[in-house]
Amino acid sequence: MVVLTNKTVRIRKSQRCWGCNFRYPIGTELQYCTGVDGGRFWSAYYCPVCQALYNEYDPYDDGISQGGIFNECRQTWLNMLNEQADKVANHS
């Protein structure tokens, strides 16, 4: 698998995160990735929680199914979301 793009973007229309399959509203910062896998172009958005869990879920880089991070790590995912919400709350 070849990764061509891996950058943080502020989305201009609502997008679904590939890892958890949740839809995020305009203005959310998501990680945007594109690449080529077996001759096929792919692109995906990842929310901060899925980015944080990515390495844990897919240590061998053999691909993630749609919604796979949330499905596999549901409790961890929800805990991470709470931690991130706490961070945001502490900053304001």
Ligand SMILES: [Zn+2]
């Ligand atoms: Zn996600």
